[in-house]
Amino acid sequence: GAVVSQHPSWVICKSGTSVKIECRSLDFQATTMFWYRQFPKQSLMLMATSNEGSKATYEQGVEKDKFLINHASLTLSTLTVTSAHPEDSSFYICSASGGFNTGELFFGEGSRLTVL
Amino acid sequence: AQKITQTQPGMFVQEKEAVTLDCTYDTSDPSYGLFWYKQPSSGEMIFLIYQGSYDQQNATEGRYSLNFQKARKSANLVISASQLGDSAMYFCAMREGFSGTYKYIFGTGTRLKVLA
Numbered sequence: 001g002a003v004v005s006q007h008p009s010w011v012i013c014k015s016g017t018s019v020k021i022e023c024r025s026l027d028f029q030a031t032t033m034f035w036y037r038q039f040p041k042q043s044l045m046l047m048a049t050s051n052e053g054s055k056a057t058y059e060q061g062v063e064k065d066k067f068l069i070n071h072a073s074l075t076l077s078t079l080t081v082t083s084a085h086p087e088d089s090s091f092y093i094c095s096a097s098g099g100f101n102t103g104e105l106f107f108g109e110g111s112r113l114t115v116l
Numbered sequence: 117a118q119k120i121t122q123t124q125p126g127m128f129v130q131e132k133e134a135v136t137l138d139c140t141y142d143t144s145d146p147s148y149g150l151f152w153y154k155q156p157s158s159g160e161m162i163f164l165i166y167q168g169s170y171d172q173q174n175a176t177e178g179r180y181s182l183n184f185q186k187a188r189k190s191a192n193l194v195i196s197a198s199q200l201g202d203s204a205m206y207f208c209a210m211r212e213g214f215s216g217t218y219k220y221i222f223g224t225g226t227r228l229k230v231l232a
Contacts, residue, residue: 034220043207044161044222091159097218104151105209105220107161 002028004096006108013084014116021079021111023094029074030096034105035067038091050077084115119143120210120223127228129198136183137193137226139208145169149211150191152182155225156204164206167191198230 003026013019023033032051036044048064050056050071058064066088068080077096081088093110121140129135141150152164167175167182175182183192195202208223 032218043224046220049219093159093161095161095220104163104166105161105211106163107153110159110161112159 002026002096002106004030004094004106004108006094006111008111009109010112010114012114012116015085016083019081019084019113021081021092021094021113023077023079023096023108025075025096025106028096028106030077031074032097033071033077034095034097035069035077035079036093036095038093038110040091044093047079081113084113086115089113089115119221120208122208122223122226124226125224127226128231129195129228130231131200132197134194134196135198135228137195137206137208137228139191139193139223141189141191141208141210143189143210143212145212147214150182150184151209151211151220152180152191152193153207153209153222154202154204155207161207165193195228200230200232203228203230 005024007022034049035047037047038044046059047062048056048058048069050069052071052074056069071077091110091112094108095105119142148169150167154162165175165177165180165182167184174184179196181194205225205227207225210221211218213219
């Protein structure tokens with residue numbers, strides 16, 4: 001299947017700093033990328049949808065100034081958690097859709113963010 | 117209202133036995149897709165099986181089959197001959213919308229434990 005790579009897998013940062021997470025589709029062009037947040041033992045919560053070259057569409061309740069999403073190319077989307085605080089600690093996982101017949105989502109490995 | 121409902125927070129199954137994980141969905145779109153993903157403790161999301169709303173036959177992928185009952189809006193996952201490595205969290209998901217505007221909604225998940 002198609003491959004999506006997410007980096008970094010783990011990140012620990014101090015409160016008040018910003019953290020950037022990258023999501024790359026390695027062998028297909030991802031027209032749409034999705035960013036999810038997952039709390040322990042809970043489901044995936046969609047944060048935003050981004051299409052290449054346009055602004056991301058954020059879900060209700062997600063602060064767009066807090067979680068900056070950039071989808072600069074068909075193979076790269078980034079999520080920047082700005083001025084991170086301990087409550088932002090979570091598992092963030094990206095996924096990409098390449099317009100395949102099934103519309104299948106391909107997921108990155110996820111990034112576990114811990115804000116001290 | 118929940119669009120994807122997984123009523124079993126946790127399930128146990130004996131190794132080599134079959135197990136069914138329940139999923140019901142709610143949509144008014146005539147065209148939609150249903151997916152099952154497996155999430156082991158490492159966190160990555162692994163695609164298992166897909167069923168399109170117009171597919172006449174139930175989807176099968178190796179030991180996985182999807183029991184699609186459209187009138188009842190259910191899409192249960194059947195795992196045959198369970199293996200210890202099947203122990204994981206399982207998410208049912210639905211894709212709504214049209215190509216380019218897809219939205220993916222996940223259920224709350226079922227944690228499966230395979231017993232030796």
